[in-house]
Structures are given as structure tokens and as C-alpha cells.
Amino acid sequence: MPVLASGSTIRRQLLNAAGVTVTVSPVDVDEDTLRQQAEQKGLSLQETALALAHAKAEAASPQHTGRFIIAADQILGLDGQAFAKPADLTEARTHLLTLRGRTHTLHTAVTLWRDGQALWSHSSSPTLTMRSFSDDFLTQYLQQEGTALLACVGCYRIEGLGMQLFESISGSSDAIAGLPLLPLLAALRQQGALTA
Numbered sequence: 001m002p003v004l005a006s007g008s009t010i011r012r013q014l015l016n017a018a019g020v021t022v023t024v025s026p027v028d029v030d031e032d033t034l035r036q037q038a039e040q041k042g043l044s045l046q047e048t049a050l051a052l053a054h055a056k057a058e059a060a061s062p063q064h065t066g067r068f069i070i071a072a073d074q075i076l077g078l079d080g081q082a083f084a085k086p087a088d089l090t091e092a093r094t095h096l097l098t099l100r101g102r103t104h105t106l107h108t109a110v111t112l113w114r115d116g117q118a119l120w121s122h123s124s125s126p127t128l129t130m131r132s133f134s135d136d137f138l139t140q141y142l143q144q145e146g147t148a149l150l151a152c153v154g155c156y157r158i159e160g161l162g163m164q165l166f167e168s169i170s171g172s173s174d175a176i177a178g179l180p181l182l183p184l185l186a187a188l189r190q191q192g193a194l195t196a
């Protein structure tokens, strides 16, 4: 059974729904410091997301010898500026007002490790254009979604009400939710962790 080195509920749900049972084993890496170091090295947001995914897999490795470890990371980019998950609903409102009527990118990376080695990784950059929703809609949306939004880097759940925020989307809904499934399932088959 692979290990999912993530505290993201939707990542586990996506794998379970696709028939992949995982052992959830979140890790505690200092994402802010790693992001700052990546920026100082001149890494792109996409490269930074991949570096963070690797850092999470590496942190999980010691306690899961011999097992496949799946780790992922997602950074929202708007005109080159990175957004992290909101600290509270006030910040979520501010984020959504900034994203309103504009196109942002979800730089998403996933990696597969075993015994301290990276076996495979993949990056995906869905782009999403938010419609110019009204202030009334935003107030209603925040009231309905509540603190569940604090777990979402874009302050939306694409699998639910979040879909009402958008004018257009390019990319798969699983990549938007934080885990590019088809490439990961192919990698798990290729490594013999799933039946081909």
C-alpha cells in the first residue's frame, strides 16, 4: 500500500475514489522557508512546487522504508506572485477579490519516491479564469463554504461550489484539486504498485 505524505483530504479522496488505498502520513516541512530559498535560487513557481513535493517525500522516507511514497505541492501564481493558503476567511475574501476577473495558474507537482530515492515526478499548471462575480455572491459563497476554504490554496473547492467562481478552466479537475491523477496512476502501474 503506498504512503501519501500529505494532510490534504482531497488528495486522499481522489486516490481512494480511483481505487488506490493509501496510508496517510503527513509531514511537517517548513514550506515558507523552502519557498523563500527557492525564490533566492531563482526557481520558477513550478520548480518550487516540485522542490517542495520532493522535500515532503524525503521527510516521509525514514519511517516508510521499502514503501512507495506519494507527495505533492501546489502554489497559486498570479502574474508571477505566489499565494499561499489563507490564514482566515478575511484573507480568503482578500485573495478572491484579487483573483476576481483574472486568470491564475495552479502550479501543481507530484512525486513518487521509495527508499530515499525519487522514482518519478510530474508537474501540471492548470489555468483558471475567474468571472467578475458580485460582492453579494462573494459574501454568500464565503458564508456557505466557511473554514473549509482555509485548506484550499485558491480559496475554492473545484469539486463543489467553487465551480461557480469561474468563467473558464484549462486542466483536469484532479490537478486543480492538487493531485494530477492520470500521470500518477500510470507511474504506479509502471512501478508495479498497480496492476497494468
Ligand SMILES: Nc1nc2c(ncn2[C@@H]2O[C@H](COP(=O)(O)OP(=O)(O)OP(=O)(O)O)[C@@H](O)[C@H]2O)c(=O)[nH]1
Residues within 6 Å of the ligand: 005, 006, 007, 008, 009, 010, 011, 026, 027, 072, 073, 074, 075, 085, 151, 152, 153, 154, 156, 157, 158, 159, 162, 176, 177, 178
Ligand atoms: N478540496 C479542494 N482542495 C484544493 C483545491 N485546490 C487546491 N486545494 C488544496 O490546496 C492545498 C494546497 O496546499 P499544499 O501545500 O499543496 O498542500 P497542503 O494542504 O499543505 O498539504 P500537504 O500535502 O500535507 O502539504 C492542497 O491540500 C490541495 O488539495 C480544490 O479545488 N478543492
